[in-house]
Amino acid sequence: MNKVTKYKLYWHFYNLNFVCNIKIKKMKKITRLPYVLFVGLFVICLINNQSWANTKGKPKLVFKAQNNQIQLDTMYLNDMEDEVELEIEFENKGTQPLIVKKVTGCCGTQITDWTKKPLSQGEKGTIKIHFRVPLRPHKISRTVKAISNDPEGVKTLKIEGILTERDDGSIQLK
Numbered sequence: 001m002n003k004v005t006k007y008k009l010y011w012h013f014y015n016l017n018f019v020c021n022i023k024i025k026k027m028k029k030i031t032r033l034p035y036v037l038f039v040g041l042f043v044i045c046l047i048n049n050q051s052w053a054n055t056k057g058k059p060k061l062v063f064k065a066q067n068n069q070i071q072l073d074t075m076y077l078n079d080m081e082d083e084v085e086l087e088i089e090f091e092n093k094g095t096q097p098l099i100v101k102k103v104t105g106c107c108g109t110q111i112t113d114w115t116k117k118p119l120s121q122g123e124k125g126t127i128k129i130h131f132r133v134p135l136r137p138h139k140i141s142r143t144v145k146a147i148s149n150d151p152e153g154v155k156t157l158k159i160e161g162i163l164t165e166r167d168d169g170s171i172q173l174k
Helices: 029-055
Strands: 004-013 016-025 061-063 069-071 083-092 100-105 110-114 124-132 138-148 155-164
Touching (some): 083 138, 100 124
Antiparallel strands (some): 083 124
């Protein structure tokens, strides 16, 4: 059942044509399986390598907050004004200049200012935000989104906290 097949291979090298006759025995389909698996694995590795290479050498926006979340301390109604102002720090951990194009906030969070100049590798910038808080016990939950030339896309920062009444330990009798 092993038949010999002749193949002609043509190579073109700087307008010179080379012809080579090769004799190859036909293999059974079972013996082709390892070759197909090897080629498939090679293609997968090649694709993963290209996606890694696409993010190499790009800007990278990283907030100073752990896990992109700011946990505000418990705030008390007696000590609190109805407005909160925060300054959020971020850094360019990439190798190319980082440009923050736009910053947005939710739920009435106003973005008063942010660093608009391009930041080189290792440089830091800030985002200044302002929001109002109703003076009643509740949970504070805000988000700030920064749109930049970071290849990972929009970066979101969560701000959370609790506003409560201070317990002074006294008992009120009626």
